[in-house]
Structures are given as C-alpha cells and as structure tokens.
Amino acid sequence: MALPEAFIRELVARNDIESVASSYVSMKRRGRNLVGLCPFHGEKTPSFNLYPETESFYCFGCGAGGDVITFIKRIENLDYIDAVKFLASRAGMQLPEEQVDDKTSRLRMRILEANREAARFFHSQLSKPEGRIALDYYRRRGYTDATIRHFGLGYAPNAWDELGKHLRSKGFRDEELQAAFLTRRGRNGGSYDIFRNRAMIPIIDIRGAVIGFGGRVLDDSKPKYINTESTLAFSKSNTLFALNFAKSTGRELTLCEGYMDVIALHQAGFPNAVAALGTAFPEEQVRLISRYADKVNLIFDADEAGQKATRRALDALKPTGIEVKVITVPDGKDPDEFIRKNGPERFRLLLERASNAMEYRLMRLGDRYPLNTADGRVNYLREAAKVLAQSSAVEQDIYAGRLSQELSVSKDAILQQIRQAAGRREKQQKRQELSRAVKQDMTILRRVNPEAETFPRAASAEETLLGVMILHPDLIPKVAAVLSADQFVTSLNRDLYAYLLQRQSQGLLIELPFFAADFDEASMAYITRMVQAAKDRAFTWEDAEKYIAIIREGQVLRGMKQPESLQNDQIEDILRVMRDRKNKKDI
Numbered sequence: 369m370a371l372p373e374a375f376i377r378e379l380v381a382r383n384d385i386e387s388v389a390s391s392y393v394s395m396k397r398r399g400r401n402l403v404g405l406c407p408f409h410g411e412k413t414p415s416f417n418l419y420p421e422t423e424s425f426y427c428f429g430c431g432a433g434g435d436v437i438t439f440i441k442r443i444e445n446l447d448y449i450d451a452v453k454f455l456a457s458r459a460g461m462q463l464p465e466e467q468v469d470d471k472t473s474r475l476r477m478r479i480l481e482a483n484r485e486a487a488r489f490f491h492s493q494l495s496k497p498e499g500r501i502a503l504d505y506y507r508r509r510g511y512t513d514a515t516i517r518h519f520g521l522g523y524a525p526n527a528w529d530e531l532g533k534h535l536r537s538k539g540f541r542d543e544e545l546q547a548a549f550l551t552r553r554g555r556n557g558g559s560y561d562i563f564r565n566r567a568m569i570p571i572i573d574i575r576g577a578v579i580g581f582g583g584r585v586l587d588d589s590k591p592k593y594i595n596t597e598s599t600l601a602f603s604k605s606n607t608l609f610a611l612n613f614a615k616s617t618g619r620e621l622t623l624c625e626g627y628m629d630v631i632a633l634h635q636a637g638f639p640n641a642v643a644a645l646g647t648a649f650p651e652e653q654v655r656l657i658s659r660y661a662d663k664v665n666l667i668f669d670a671d672e673a674g675q676k677a678t679r680r681a682l683d684a685l686k687p688t689g690i691e692v693k694v695i696t697v698p699d700g701k702d703p704d705e706f707i708r709k710n711g712p713e714r715f716r717l718l719l720e721r722a723s724n725a726m727e728y729r730l731m732r733l734g735d736r737y738p739l740n741t742a743d744g745r746v747n748y749l750r751e752a753a754k755v756l757a758q759s760s761a762v763e764q765d766i767y768a769g770r771l772s773q774e775l776s777v778s779k780d781a782i783l784q785q786i787r788q789a790a791g792r793r794e795k796q797q798k799r800q801e802l803s804r805a806v807k808q809d810m811t812i813l814r815r816v817n818p819e820a821e822t823f824p825r826a827a828s829a830e831e832t833l834l835g836v837m838i839l840h841p842d843l844i845p846k847v848a849a850v851l852s853a854d855q856f857v858t859s860l861n862r863d864l865y866a867y868l869l870q871r872q873s874q875g876l877l878i879e880l881p882f883f884a885a886d887f888d889e890a891s892m893a894y895i896t897r898m899v900q901a902a903k904d905r906a907f908t909w910e911d912a913e914k915y916i917a918i919i920r921e922g923q924v925l926r927g928m929k930q931p932e933s934l935q936n937d938q939i940e941d942i943l944r945v946m947r948d949r950k951n952k953k954d955i
C-alpha cells in the first residue's frame with residue numbers, strides 16, 4: 369500500500385478509536401478500557417472491549433478485533449483504501465492524489481460503468497420486437513410505462529453473447545465484465561451472458577449507481593431469479609432494493625419479500641417500500657435499516673417461508689429499538705396480488721390495522737392451540753409466557769391483562785408464569801453465550817493460525833513475545849539478535865515477527881494501525897488479542913529468554929513432525945536444543 373507513514377500517523381492521531389467507535393457503540397468505562405454490546409454480532413452481555421491505550425478493540429464473543437481502520441472497514445463494510453478515505457474525511461484531511469488511484473477502486477469504477485451501460489442496454493430492448501415478450505410481461509403485472517421507466521426495468525435477450533458483444537464494443541474488457549457478474553467464461557474459452565431471456569431489474573444504491581441486477585424468468589422455468597452475486601460493487605447483505613427512492617420518504621420503511629412487491633407498492637403510492645434480497649437479515653442490513661428508519665412495516669408472503677422470514681426479521685430488528693409492525697395480507701395473497709385485486713385504499717387499511725411484534729407473535733401462537741379446552745389454554749399460556757419473558761415490564765403488564773380477560777385466568781398467575789420463564793431464559797442465555805464465545809474464539813484461532821493447535825506451548829510463547837515486542841519495540845533488536853524468523857513454529861507468528869523486524873530496520877513505527885494495510889481483518893483481530901494479553905504482564909529480559917527457549921523447543925517438535933522440510937543448519941540447531949534439554953534433565 370502506497371500511503372505514506374506520516375499520513376496514516378496523522379489520520380490515526382486525528383481519529384482516536386474511542387471517539388470513532390462511540391458513534392457506533394454505546395460503551396461504559398471499565399478501568400482503563402471501555403466495554404459495550406458488540407456491533408458485529410448480536411449479544412445481551414457486553415463482550416466488545418475497547419483499549420484506548422493501544423488504540424484497538426477486541427470482541428470476545430465473535431473475535432472481531434483490530435485498530436481504528438479495521439473497525440471502520442468492518443462496520444462500514446469498506447475495503448482498506450475506502451476506510452482510510454472515510455476516516456480522512458471524518459477528520460477533514462485531504463488524501464494525496466496518486467494514492468486514490470488504487471487498482472481495486474479502479475476495477476470497482478469499471479464495474480459500475482459496465483452495470484450502467486448494461487442497464488441502458490436491457491431497457492432499450494423493450495422497444496425492440498425481441499423485447500416485446502418482456503414488455504407484455506410487465507403490462508400483465510399492471511406496470512405503467514412510468515413505472516417501467518422509474519425503475520429502469522428491461523429485458524435480457526434470449527441470446528448467448530448480445531450483452532457481451534455490446535459492452536465490448538463500448539470498450540469494456542472481458543475481465544471487467546466477469547468481475548461485474550455480467551458475463552462468464554465458457555468452457556471453450558469464449559464468453560457468454562449470465563442473464564438471458566429474463567425480465568431485468570437494476571439494483572441501484574443510495575448514490576444512484578447501478579450495483580447489480582435481479583433477473584426473473586418470463587415463464588415458470590427455473591431458477592425463477594438470477595441475482596448478481598458478490599462483486600466489488602455489490603454485496604447483498606449491505607443492500608436494500610429501492611432504498612434509493614425510499615430513503616427520502618421519511619423515517620418509515622415497508623420491508624417486502626421481493627422486487628415485484630416493491631415495484632407494485634411504489635406504483636400504488638407507497639414509495640417507502642424496500643426489499644431485503646434475502647431472508648437472512650444480516651447485521652449490516654439491520655444497520656442499514658436503522659440508519660433510515662425508526663419504524664418498519666414487515667409484509668411478507670403468507671406462506672410458510674414468508675412467516676419464517678417475518679420471525680427472523682422480528683428477531684433481527686428487536687435489538688435496534690425500531691418500532692416494528694407486521695402486516696398480514698388476507699387470503700394468503702402476496703402484497704402485489706392484493707393491490708392488483710383490491711386497490712391501494714384497501715391496502716392502506718391493512719397498514720393501519722397492522723399488529724405490533726408482540727401481537728403478531730401471540731396471534732401465531734394462538735393458531736397452534738385449541739383455546740376452547742383447558743389443556744389448550746394451559747399450553748398456550750406456557751408458550752405465551754416464554755414469548756412475553758423477552759419483553760419489557762410494561763408490555764408484560766399490558767399483555768398479561770389482555771390474556772387474563774381472553775382466557776379467564778388471573779392476571780397474577782400469568783405474570784408469575786412470565787417471571788419464571790424469564791428466569792429460566794436468562795440462565796439458559798448466559799450458558800449459551802459463554803459456550804458460544806469459547807467455541808468462537810477457538811474457531812477463529814484455528815482459522816487464522818491453524819498450527820497453534822498442533823504446537824500450543826510454542827505458539828503461546830510466540831504470541832506473548834510478539835505482543836510484548838509490539839508494546840515495547842525497544843526489545844525488538846535484542847530479540848532479533850538471538851532469534852530468527854524461521855525459528856518460529858507457526859506461520860502467522862513467523863510472518864508477523866519478520867514484519868516487525870522489517871519495520872524496525874526501516875525505522876517505521878510499530879503500532880497496530882500501520883499493520884492494517886498488510887494484514888487481513890482476521891489476522892488483525894488475532895494480533896490485537898495477543899497485544900492485549902501481553903499488556904497485563906510484567907516483563908523482563910529474562911522472561912523473554914524463557915519464551916525464546918520455548919519457541920526453540922517448539923521448533924524441535926516441528927522438526928520431528930516434518931523432518932523432510934529441515935535445512936542443515938536447522939538440524940544443527942535442533943540437535944543443540946535437544947542436548948541442552950537432556951543436560952538440564954540430567955542436572
């Protein structure tokens with residue numbers, strides 16, 4: 369990365385991690401550090417730690433960690449250079465010109481240009497005889513010409529290389545089109561269009577750039593949809609379809625299942641409709657929603673999949689405090705069908721009669737038990753208590769009152785059942801969170817530095833030594849004089865050690881934020897973790913020598929496991945260490 373050291377140094381100085389992170393996470397001071405609920409995974413007890421002294425963070429729940437640049441990369445979903453730009457503009461700093469000219473950013477620009485040209489191409493097909501089939505399809509759905517233009521709808525012709533040919537004639541290269549998920553390389557080396565004979569719906573981001581496409585079949589063939597997969601310009605989890613229109617309609621969004629529902633709602637006069645392009649509701653998407661809305665109406669299909677999506681969305685949105693309502697479309701219709709048949713006014717009534725999250729849950733639960741029998745009521749109440757156990761005291765009081773009337777059971781008895789359920793739930797949750805945290809931590813370690821598992825003692829000595837060296841760079845030359853990088857047992861630690869020696873010899877600063885350009889996010893988290901673990905240790909040169917000895921012993925073990933990979937001088941080293949060890953034992 370070509371950014372000058374002095375620039376990054378100033379960038380980090382002007383963006384201290386505490387003030388940057390606190391605009392995303394609310395944190396409490398605990399000793400020298402701050403703790404809060406992690407913005408990178410859902411949790412009830414805080415495991416997100418911020419360390420102002422080392423300008424770093426680490427989450428013990430999900431293993432996210434690193435410096436301020438890594439934090440912005442993750443939370444804003446940016447690559448390194450864009451995260452640097454983000455922080456630069458936050459601090460009012462100018463980025464030196466030539467550094468903006470980064471290969472990845474350039475490819476991303478080309479993808480956006482190719483997408484825009486492709487969108488124009490698809491739209492223009494509608495006025496050709498071959499595109500008639502798609503135009504008829506849109507008309508059958510009741511879309512007006514204005515709607516078709518507004519959304520830039522189009523048609524991908526029923527041919528193998530029409531789009532590719534067109535875009536190449538406009539100067540785009542095959543690599544760019546493949547990176548944009550517009551064409552693919554065929555088995556014979558040629559190129560073919562990914563979208564063929566489909567109704568094309570451009571996906572436009574909030575800045576107005578075409579970032580991807582949804583392509584729907586015009587008949588009943590499969591797959592019904594082909595969507596742009598992850599590209600440099602598009603990530604499904606960070607996108608809401610039609611947010612470019614909906615964002616300026618106020619702080620209320622109507623979240624639907626698919627493109628077609630959204631388009632129908634916009635045409636019917638509900639321009640705040642958006643679609644999530646999936647039913648997983650990852651955290652980036654939830655953050656995106658909460659950036660633009662205080663109120664969300666969920667309107668998914670009435671089928672099993674739609675109900676599942678509703679529950680997932682309710683769960684995902686719950687921690688945000690957004691007011692969520694669930695709209696149930698009668699007769700098992702999807703919103704698009706309902707509006708076509710009954711008109712917008714009836715739909716507005718549905719919106720007004722939407723149930724809140726709790727009402728929706730209790731209603732779905734009520735469908736499952738026969739409330740006219742004593743058994744049915746007992747079982748229903750037990751399940752309802754579990755649901756209410758997750759809500760506020762005020763909600764519990766209100767719904768206990770309602771249930772008491774509906775089921776002729778005393779309110780006190782219901783409240784007591786809720787309290788019991790809440791107690792059980794809390795205990796269970798704590799257990800789950802702990803075991804998840806332990807498991808997560810192990811998974812991350814294994815992934816980032818897999819050899820640590822095979823050589824745990826040596827790996828842990830390496831990590832302590834590296835952590836201490838990062839905290840006290842004056843130790844680096846002393847350690848370097850007696851320990852070479854190839855003596856390290858695990859490869860990530862070896863790379864980090866070599867990296868430290870190199871920076872030191874070039875007179876560069878040894879601080880986490882400078883590492884972010886050279887290590888990926890997982891490694892940054894790993895490194896942060898070792899620095900934090902080393903921070904609380906008193907450290908002398910004798911300790912260092914002890915760790916160096918353990919690393920050498922580890923090298924012996926590694927050598928015995930993979931003798932064929934050894935160099936002659938390494939074998940000498942190993943024999944010497946083994947002799948030392950034997951002598952020590954003899955004494």
Ligand SMILES: [Zn+2]
Pocket residue numbers: 406407408409416427428429430431432
């Ligand atoms: Zn976390």
